[in-house]
Amino acid sequence: MSICEYRPGLENIPATQSSISYVDGQRGVLEYRGIRIEELAEKSTFLETAYLLIWGELPTKAELDAFKEEIQYHRRVKFRVRDMMKCFPESGHPMDALQASAAALGLFYSRRDLHNPAYIRAAAVRLLAKIPTMVAAFELIRKGNDPVQPRDDLDYAANFLYMLNEQEPDPLAARVFDVCLTLHAEHTINASTFSAMVTASTLTDPYAVIASAVGTLAGPLHGGANEEVVSMLEGIGSVANVRPYLDGLLERKAKIMGFGHRVYKVKDPRATILQSLAEQLFEKFGRDKYYDIAIELERAVEEKLGSKGIYPNVDFYSGLVYSKLGIPTDLFTPVFAISRVAGWLAHWKEQLAENRIFRPTQIYTGTHEAPYIPIEKR
Numbered sequence: 001m002s003i004c005e006y007r008p009g010l011e012n013i014p015a016t017q018s019s020i021s022y023v024d025g026q027r028g029v030l031e032y033r034g035i036r037i038e039e040l041a042e043k044s045t046f047l048e049t050a051y052l053l054i055w056g057e058l059p060t061k062a063e064l065d066a067f068k069e070e071i072q073y074h075r076r077v078k079f080r081v082r083d084m085m086k087c088f089p090e091s092g093h094p095m096d097a098l099q100a101s102a103a104a105l106g107l108f109y110s111r112r113d114l115h116n117p118a119y120i121r122a123a124a125v126r127l128l129a130k131i132p133t134m135v136a137a138f139e140l141i142r143k144g145n146d147p148v149q150p151r152d153d154l155d156y157a158a159n160f161l162y163m164l165n166e167q168e169p170d171p172l173a174a175r176v177f178d179v180c181l182t183l184h185a186e187h188t189i190n191a192s193t194f195s196a197m198v199t200a201s202t203l204t205d206p207y208a209v210i211a212s213a214v215g216t217l218a219g220p221l222h223g224g225a226n227e228e229v230v231s232m233l234e235g236i237g238s239v240a241n242v243r244p245y246l247d248g249l250l251e252r253k254a255k256i257m258g259f260g261h262r263v264y265k266v267k268d269p270r271a272t273i274l275q276s277l278a279e280q281l282f283e284k285f286g287r288d289k290y291y292d293i294a295i296e297l298e299r300a301v302e303e304k305l306g307s308k309g310i311y312p313n314v315d316f317y318s319g320l321v322y323s324k325l326g327i328p329t330d331l332f333t334p335v336f337a338i339s340r341v342a343g344w345l346a347h348w349k350e351q352l353a354e355n356r357i358f359r360p361t362q363i364y365t366g367t368h369e370a371p372y373i374p375i376e377k378r
């Protein structure tokens, strides 16, 4: 077999075949199972979209009702998981808390039966159901409160906001949050999904698969960028300071958070939708001063870097939406994870259906036949 050219970051190297989602980065198109993201954002719900991603087809009403009921049944987490979270340092990052809690689920559901569709479904349901509960629980625990139990009369998105803010959300806020979850659910073979697939390919348990993906999503070049965007907008402080601040970043050759993408060379279609969701929230609950800074920054970056294909990605406007929903800044990436778990699970299932362990090669750049130097002579 011939050795291919080495491409840092595996740029443009196909690492799998998949029918889950599709991105055309030149035209700004994203489809889940062939359906455009704009259409899903308008007409679907997160749980219906998760079902579509994992099982490949839109559910019938009966299938969706059964799925929702299963999710609702599994939302609670065991008291030992909550007690474990109480031992985490309050100052720890919620993504670390989520990674540890997701991995801990493997201690309780350790039976592994990867060829059994019922096992796959049960694990997928458990993860989709429990991850929001664990994210909200850590938030309340670190504030010194007891976690709030899920409410059966609230749907997935509304229930999360309720568990987080300890009050029932406004219906517009709940719908906007549900759309955010749909938008973030899947994005082909990005870094965290690749991480999930590599982990899955060893035939380990699904909790390890998801914990590994959570750890990968946390980094500032990936899902962690949404948190960094808000710090950047706060650091800019005013519309007048946008251009001097940007010039400073470019001089230092620093990355502008929330901009650029390996695949998109135009504005990310999800950023466009998130921007319109932010506007809907501002109309009802008041405008955020950071929105004006964000718009000016988008304009300035386009002028300076548009020719290089650097435009807002999904992480640019999401923080403005989340802040308006009462979500603390360091929960932005865990909230991304609540959603992306759907895509990770879809890829886990697809990987298992035709598994071969990931084991690429390398180009060795070290020496050979090196002498062992005794410690006293080094």
Ligand SMILES: CC(=O)SCCNC(=O)CCNC(=O)[C@H](O)C(C)(C)COP(=O)(O)OP(=O)(O)OC[C@H]1O[C@@H](n2cnc3c(N)ncnc32)[C@H](O)[C@@H]1OP(=O)(O)O
Residues within 6 Å of the ligand: 009, 220, 221, 222, 223, 225, 254, 255, 256, 257, 258, 259, 260, 261, 262, 263, 308, 310, 313, 314, 315
């Ligand atoms: C959910 C998500 O993961 S979406 C992405 C979230 N991440 C961010 O927003 C962090 C900021 N963005 C970035 O770091 C990058 O654009 C990434 C990591 C998303 C993609 O990285 P890559 O495809 O490897 O692009 P790479 O970093 O090689 O950049 C290519 C060129 O564009 C420039 N560039 C890319 N993104 C940016 C940016 N945000 N700000 C300034 N310049 C940028 C690079 O400096 C480089 O320029 P050069 O060719 O003159 O050296």
Ligand SMILES: O=C([O-])CC(=O)C(=O)O
Residues within 6 Å of the ligand: 186, 187, 188, 189, 190, 191, 262, 263, 313, 314
């Ligand atoms: O696709 C990528 O490289 C990053 C990602 O997860 C996304 O944009 O949602």
